[in-house]
Amino acid sequence: MPVILDDAEKYRGQTFDGVPILPMARMADHPHARFLCLVGSEKSYHARPEIIARTGLEPDRFATFVHPAAEVSGQALIGHGSVLYSGALVTSNGQIGEHVLIMPRAVVHHDVTIGSFSIIGAGVIIAGGAQLGECCYVGSGSAIRNGVAIGAGALIGMGSVVVKDVAPGEVVAGNPARTLRPAPR
Structure with missing residues (x-):
């Protein structure tokens, strides 16, 4: 089951195309989930590698x-x-x-x-x-x-x-x- 990680308050309890959006602190609650990182705009695109590294997840824990x-x-x-x-x-x-x-x-x-x-x-x-x-x-x-x-x-x-x-x-x-x-x- 994929899960989207996003700490923005406006996404709490929301879904994207049926995929739940959870704060990063909830990763441990889903040991079998595969994650997506949708962070990125012209102002924040450089932060993507650091955000993904911060998860500490192995590459196969991310969904495509x-x-x-x-x-x-x-x-x-x-x-x-x-x-x-x-x-x-x-x-x-x-x-x-x-x-x-x-x-x-x-x-x-x-x-x-x-x-x-x-x-x-x-x-x-x-x-x-x-x-x-x-x-x-x-x-x-x-x-x-x-x-x-x-x-x-x-x-x-x-x-x-x-x-x-x-x-x-x-x-x-x-x-x-x-x-x-x-x-x-």
Whole structure:
């Protein structure tokens, strides 16, 4: 049985697609549960690795959640703890790291690698062969050109069109995307 961990008061007693949301202090009450970590926004995405490490759980204690309306190629690999929402599509040879969130209607083309702890916003298109490092945030409606490399910790602003490589930790936005500043820490 999967369980979502979230310490926010507003989620106490709530469920997500039928999965109960519990505070982290209640993990021990569920020794056979498998967990999901849904924490992440453009302001908090860097905290995901620390939050997951703080649980002290082994990787196999994290559920991988693929919504029934998401599509994943049989040749794609999805890491522990990753979540693919309704309408997400991962095509052949996609490699999705651990604890990656892929929001509704995002499309991950062939041979794309997405590093662990990254967040891919709704409606994002990542073209073939693109490589995203760990702990990246790609804002909703963005497009990443084929073969582009996005460095670890980078933030891509909403609706951006990324046509060239992005250095680790950079914040880029626009069409074409340009560097605005180093990513927040």
